[in-house]
């Protein structure tokens with residue numbers, strides 16, 4: 001047997017394995033290549049080397065993770081549980097190296113072994129477990145939670161297929177399966193012992209408990225198992241590691257046993273396969289027809305596993321469940337996990353025999369809800385009939401929550417039955433439906449929007465009745481993004497320049513310190529280097545684009561970028577009208593004042609969203625004509641970056657000079673791309689929508705290109721009747737741009753191809769593209785004017801970066817922590833040194 005002394009020594013010796021020196025990293029890299037990949041240097045593929053580097057990095061995370069878990073256990077720290085159907089994580093390796101502070105060490109270690117760290121980083125396939133902004137926000141928040149040293153668990157689904165990969169064929173979007181786990185995922189740790197049964201279907205029944213009380217219980221028709229897969233999330237410059245726990249669906253053991261025992265081997269295998277389909281694929285968020293049964297099942301699967309896990313943790317560490325809401329605060333990321341309210345009630349009532357009042361007291365204290373959109377089509381409702389069939393017990397609980405809630409409404413607003421109908425958790429109509437947003441608001445003690453304007457509209461329009469009933473419940477927390485990924489990893493040249501100019505790198509952890517750039521804004525030396533950094537990033541992007549698409553970009557031209565999901569409300573077609581206008585002006589010789597530009601688009605359309613896909617086709621159709629016309633080629637070029645994802649975003653943000661944030665005012669809840677571009681020194685052209693408003697205030701109105709209707713004007717126009725065809729008829733340039741699209745010039749003579757788009761614009765134009773067209777063009781002329789003065793432009797660019805500190809996700813997390821979660825930091829101490 002070991003004496004206690006030798007155990008300690010062994011632990012110490014073991015510890016050097018995860019040391020941060022170059023030698024330790026190098027040794028571990030070769031070790032992992034040998035023992036995990038079973039390879040030696042000479043035969044290792046680039047992917048083997050990437051895996052070895054990833055394991056080597058993960059080992060260092062695990063050392064901190066274990067310490068974090070020990071600290072949180074010992075201190076009984078209050079824990080934030082972030083419930084989200086999406087996490088758009090992006091590649092892990094580079095970001096973990098930055099957060100460990102060993103990028104250069106690892107690079108040097110690899111180099112000595114003849115490996116190129118950048119090439120290894122390129123090898124990584126990103127987990128695309130989200131659609132866009134909402135999922136990426138969850139990923140930024142996980143990183144900032146760890147950076148701010150707040151104990152947290154992110155709960156989600158381990159989709160086997162994430163967001164589809166986008167290819168462009170003949171100008172059209174083509175979707176390809178995202179088999180991201182194909183080559184293994186070195187960042188996750190399976191936890192087969194942490195698994196829960198999740199029921200579906202069946203019926204509820206009453207019975208008498210040991211105290212002869214009548215109680216209800218649910219007898220599901222079948223069960224599926226959720227198994228935990230854990231990924232460590234490290235904060236920057238801290239020892240804190242938080243946990244991202246994703247659930248994978250598997251067949252339940254009982255189902256297995258039954259079927260195998262009855263000799264139905266193939267039946268059993270089939271049931272297994274069917275169970276696993278539950279976590280197979282991520283749903284696109286803006287499919288027109290989203291009423292998919294599997295999606296509701298996924299939502300329930302996520303919340304049931306997660307709530308059961310929290311209860312398990314509570315019972316293991318704290319004890320009786322009365323104090324549940326003191327141990328955990330649960331943030332609902334949009335309505336996708338809203339069922340958690342009913343599930344926690346069910347677990348407390350049916351499994352833990354609480355009274356309704358006790359259970360509701362805990363539930364209500366536990367949950368907080370973030371709304372991320374005002375778009376009516378994105379506000380989830382589910383048919384009551386589907387609930388009856390899949391989740392009968394939850395429907396009963398929702399009815400009871402509703403009954404008590406509506407009594408409260410009736411007491412407050414006597415005789416106002418119209419209000420009662422509007423607020424009910426159940427929408428009456430030819431098909432009765434459960435309103436998930438109402439369930440989330442009623443079940444939470446705090447509700448927030450994601451930018452000032454959005455939070456105002458949430459209170460004034462979307463949840464007006466609720467805000468009248470419970471004004472104290474409503475908050476705003478403006479979104480933010482992590483500067484580690486979006487500046488330090490994505491744009492190392494800029495990061496270096498900022499650090500050198502500020503004299504330190506504290507800005508990486510405290511982004512407000514970027515202010516230290518401001519006194520240097522007129523320094524010619526800084527301006528020159530600033531321009532060089534941008535030029536180098538543009539060259540990098542041009543090189544990548546050439547190789548990926550064959551399109552040649554001119555790094556001497558202005559890089560004007562719109563990258564985000566393709567959606568009519570985001571108005572990529574407004575940008576296209578601007579390009580068509582430039583094209584026509586150049587053809588007519590009106591080039592005075594024009595600045596050479598490269599228009600770059602990136603973004604995916606939901607596979608079933610016809611109009612969005614047609615917009616992609618239009619962009620590529622215009623690109624084909626423009627890029628092949630030598631008469632306009634020196635002035636403008638158009639490129640569509642295929643498969644815009646986190647990794648490709650990291651190539652775009654540093655290279656952009658103009659950031660297009662041109663949604664119709666009142667439609668974009670916040671936007672976060674706007675922040676990423678600005679952080680990288682792009683100037684924004686934008687409407688008064690979402691976080692644009694706050695970005696403009698922060699960077700100064702003189703450093704922002706503003707155009708377009710305000711949200712209030714939009715509402716007024718809609719009320720008084722908006723007639724887009726009047727714009728079409730009265731503005732000859734607009735008419736000629738739309739007519740040119742319809743002429744077949746961009747579609748090999750096909751005059752019908754883009755009709756659905758142009759007809760819609762001329763006759764309906766739900767997002768008021770035509771109303772904002774003229775103001776947009778005029779604003780673009782101003783952009784050109786200023787771009788022709790590089791010194792002025794550079795000054796504005798530096799000021800954008802210097803004043804963008806507020807939009808760090810660290811600030812957003814601190815606001816949540818103080819105002820909504822009431823949690824504080826719990827530093828994990830570095831006991832090694």
Ligand code: GLS
Pocket residue numbers: 132133134135137285372373378450479668669670671672690
């Ligand atoms: C979104 C909004 O559309 C974005 O404006 C917002 O920035 C993001 C994060 O809050 O959430 N809502 C949504 O359903 N998808 C989004 O990206």
